[in-house]
Amino acid sequence: MTQKIIPNLWFDDQAEEAAKFYVSVFGEGSQITMVTHYPANSPGTEGNVMTVEFDLRGEHFVAINGGPRFPFTEAVSLMINCADQDEVDFFWEKLTDGGEEVQCGWLKDRYGLSWQVVPEGMDKVFADPDRAQAERAMQAMLTMRKLDVAALRTAAAGQ
Numbered sequence: 113m114t115q116k117i118i119p120n121l122w123f124d125d126q127a128e129e130a131a132k133f134y135v136s137v138f139g140e141g142s143q144i145t146m147v148t149h150y151p152a153n154s155p156g157t158e159g160n161v162m163t164v165e166f167d168l169r170g171e172h173f174v175a176i177n178g179g180p181r182f183p184f185t186e187a188v189s190l191m192i193n194c195a196d197q198d199e200v201d202f203f204w205e206k207l208t209d210g211g212e213e214v215q216c217g218w219l220k221d222r223y224g225l226s227w228q229v230v231p232e233g234m235d236k237v238f239a240d241p242d243r244a245q246a247e248r249a250m251q252a253m254l255t256m257r258k259l260d261v262a263a264l265r266t267a268a269a270g271q
Contacts, residue, residue, distance in 0.1 A: 119190070120174045122182045123223060127175035130223045131164040134173075137206045141169040189218065189226035196231065197261045203229045204258045213257040231261045237268050245270070 123130055128147060135142040146165040150156030156177065164175045194200045204213075207229070210222030217230045237249045245268045252267030253259065 115172045118172050118174055120176060121225065122176055122178045122184075124180045124183075125160075125177045126223055127164045127177045128161045130225075131166040131173075131175050133222070134168055135166055137203070138168040141167070143167055145172075184220075184224040184226065186214075186218070186220075186226045189228050191228040191230060193232045194229060200229055200231055200259055200261060203227075215257055216253050217256070217259040219257075230259060231264070234259075234264070237264070240268075 121127075121130070128144075131144055135144060144164060144166045146163075147161060148163045150158055150160050150162045152158045154162075156162055156179075161177055163177075166173050166175070192203050194203060200217075204219065207221045207227050208219050211220045213219050214226075217228050219227050219229065221227060234249075238246050240246050248270055249264050249268040252264055256263070
């Protein structure tokens with residue numbers, strides 16, 4: 113089935129560089145699939161990269177070099193569901209290289225794109241019918257930048 117919703121990421125002029133970076137971070141199943149260039153009589157400089165299409169582990173993205181008019185904000189982020197702490201640590205380290213840590217598992221990469229690096233199942237913890245458990249996990253998370261899976265589970269359990 114064709115992916116119906118494809119994130120389109122607006123960069124100033126780093127679309128190809130960013131796509132190469134993301135492909136290197138996500139590894140297997142990730143690749144650049146197409147690069148287009150601005151034609152004559154277009155909004156961009158003729159011959160410069162216009163768009164880069166790429167896949168990250170089977171998810172398709174498009175990056176465009178659209179100029180500095182629309183920078184990224186935290187209003188939109190990409191969430192990575194991680195199997196365990198090792199995976200949280202891996203993506204956190206790679207994506208904060210040249211970027212910045214924010215809070216509660218959020219970060220901005222070197223291009224200003226916001227990411228959430230979270231362990232799988234966190235949504236279930238916060239939706240648990242035991243509201244005290246959910247609150248303890250939330251309070252623990254609010255003290256963290258990179259999420260600590262063991263500490264969140266310990267807090268949720270009330271230990």
